[in-house]
Amino acid sequence: xxxxWIAAAGPxxxxxxxxxxxxxxxxxxxxxxxxxxxxxxxxIDGGAAVRAAILDRIRRNHAAxxxxxxxxxxxxxxxSDAGWSAVLRVPSSxxxxxxxxxxxxxxxxxxxPGYFFDFPHExxxxxxxxxxxxxxxxxxxRVLRRLHG
Numbered sequence: 173x174x175x176x177w178i179a180a181a182g183p184x185x186x187x188x189x190x191x192x193x194x195x196x197x198x199x200x201x202x203x204x205x206x207x208x209x210x211x212x213x214x215x216i217d218g219g220a221a222v223r224a225a226i227l228d229r230i231r232r233n234h235a236a237x238x239x240x241x242x243x244x245x246x247x248x249x250x251x252s253d254a255g256w257s258a259v260l261r262v263p264s265s266x267x268x269x270x271x272x273x274x275x276x277x278x279x280x281x282x283x284x285p286g287y288f289f290d291f292p293h294e295x296x297x298x299x300x301x302x303x304x305x306x307x308x309x310x311x312x313x314r315v316l317r318r319l320h321g
Contacts, residue, residue, distance in 0.1 A: 173208045175215060226302070230256050233301040233308045240312050247319055256301045259286070262319055264295035271318070272297070279314040 178194065180187045208215070237258055238249050250259040262271070268285035275281045286296025303311065 230301040260297045281311045
């Protein structure tokens with residue numbers, strides 16, 4: 173089942189133009205089936221507990237990550253307003269790709285390099301905040317050990 177929504181804000185003329193363009197995209201590629209439209213209210217209401225659990229885990233993991241980074245560290249957790257990923261600015265002593273591959277191959281931790289997200293320069297790591305708490309904490313420990321020895 174596919175159901176989604178978008179909030180648009182800004183100057184009225186820009187929003188109106190964006191909404192017209194989005195309507196074309198939705199009509200062409202993203203149409204919602206009649207059964208999903210009919211069940212939308214129940215689907216949204218039924219997902220409340222899952223959304224709350226995901227939000228709790230994301231908040232907890234983000235807070236744990238922020239606390240795990242030593243205050244005098246050259247690793248910085250970037251501010252974010254939403255989402256289920258965290259971005260770390262890390263020392264640029266090795267290329268992101270090399271660091272990410274070492275984390276995967278030697279530390280058994282999967283993170284994404286910043287260039288996957290079009291950061292203008294190195295060195296960034298993108299971490300998912302979705303893993304279960306114990307796996308997340310262990311992964312963060314391994315990442316920080318790799319970064320700081």
